[in-house]
Amino acid sequence: MAFAAALVVSGGMVYAQGAEPRCCVETPAAMPKSPDSTTKSPEPTPAGGPHIATPEEVNALAAQAPAPAAAGQPFRFPLPHGVAPEDRLQVKTIWAARAIGVLFPQITTIFGYREDPLPWHPKGLAIDVMIPNHSSPEGIELGNQIAGYALANARRWGINHVIWRQKIYPGIGAPSWMSNLGNETLNHYDHVHIATDGGGYPTGHETYYIDSMTPAPPQ
């Protein structure tokens, strides 16, 4: 419940700023004083807040994911450090960021670590993939593909959840606290938020590939 309230606050903060393309990287000063203040309205706004995607929606989005090895040529080159700052990110989050960077070269901005009321970004578990021209059909399609790609790799990366266009897509072992959301303001229209279970902080000896990494992260 506390998580849910905090997520609402966090989302509200994002929306209140309304600034592109900085996403949610802003000061706590913009936050409401009390997380409870966001829970008073039991009615969703007409536009609707983020809500949990149905299993059908999760599957539909995952089906849009590109299949990099489909041509019979699995990527075996190490994934390079891409556009995402990897400082203070855990290994599965880095892995996801690098894979997305290679498969979606249109992406030029990914945010990672930052302070936040929720644990995902401060603990190096989440990235925000900023979608260029996010309101255009191409932007929406790109975001769908990236969100779908993360969901298609849910087990590999220990995806906890993906948020895109007002929907939360639970990953592996999705916690039930998400069901408390529903009053939230519009948000996550300009970026895909991807949260993993981390896998620990890198030692500097990791090598990331599209379909594996060494040393293998904990499952």
Ligand SMILES: [Zn+2]
């Ligand atoms: Zn995020």
